[in-house]
Amino acid sequence: MHSPDSGSSSEGLSAGPLPAGITAPSLSAPSQEAAGLLPLIDAAVLDELEDELAGTGLAKRFARDYAAMWDQRYSRLAAAVHSQDSESALDAAISLKISSAMVGGVRLAKLAELLETLIRLGDFGQGKVLMERVAMDGGLTITELQSTYILGTD
Numbered sequence: 086m087h088s089p090d091s092g093s094s095s096e097g098l099s100a101g102p103l104p105a106g107i108t109a110p111s112l113s114a115p116s117q118e119a120a121g122l123l124p125l126i127d128a129a130v131l132d133e134l135e136d137e138l139a140g141t142g143l144a145k146r147f148a149r150d151y152a153a154m155w156d157q158r159y160s161r162l163a164a165a166v167h168s169q170d171s172e173s174a175l176d177a178a179i180s181l182k183i184s185s186a187m188v189g190g191v192r193l194a195k196l197a198e199l200l201e202t203l204i205r206l207g208d209f210g211q212g213k214v215l216m217e218r219v220a221m222d223g224g225l226t227i228t229e230l231q232s233t234y235i236l237g238t239d
Contacts, residue, residue, distance in 0.1 A: 123192040125222065125229045130189030149235050151188045155227045158184075159220060166200070166216055169209045178204055181219075189234075190226045193219070 135144035158181060165174035182197035196219050203212040 123195055125190065125192050125226045126233065127189040127191045128234060130187070130191075131234055134187070145235060148188050148230055151184055151190075152227045152231055152235060155223060159223055162200075162219070163216055166204070166209060166212045171204060171207070174204045174209075174212070175201065185226070188230065190230070192222055193226045196222060 131144050131148055134147070135142075138144055158177070162174065162177035162181060164170075165177050178197050178201040182194050182201060185191075185194035185197060196215065200212055200215050200219065203209070203215060
C-alpha cells in the first residue's frame with residue numbers, strides 16, 4: 086500500500102493546491118474548536134420537522150433510526166478514512182453531514198463537513214485525527230438525542 090502522501094487518489098479528489106487562505110492545520114484545531122462551541126442537538130430542527138409532518142411521529146422515528154444506525158454509519162466512515170478510500174470516505178462523510186443536520190445534530194454535522202473538506206484535500210492524516218472527535222461527539226450526540234428527544238417526549 087502507498088504511504089498517506091503517495092499522491093494516489095480518485096478523480097477530482099487529489100490533494101492539489103489548497104484554496105486561498107486555507108491551510109491543512111487551520112482545518113483541524115481552530116475549526117474543531119469552533120465546532121465544539123456548537124450545541125450537540127438543536128431540538129428546534131426536529132420540532133420543525135415534526136410540525137411539517139403534521140405531528141405524525143415520523144420525526145421521532147427518524148431520530149430513533151438515526152441513533153440506531155450510528156455505530157454502522159461511524160464504522161463505515163472510519164474504515165474508509167483509515168484505508169484512505171477517497172470515494173467511500175467522501176460518500177460516508179456527506180451522508181453523516183446531511184443526516185446529522187436533518188436530525189438537529191449541528192456539531193456532528195459541522196465535524197462531518199470539516200472531514201469532507203479534509204477528504205477532498207486528500208489529507209487523510211488530519212482526517213484520522215478528526216475521526217477521534219467525530220467518534221466522541223457522535224456518541225454524545227446519540228446519547229443526548231436519545232435522552233432528550235426520543236425518550237424525553239411523546
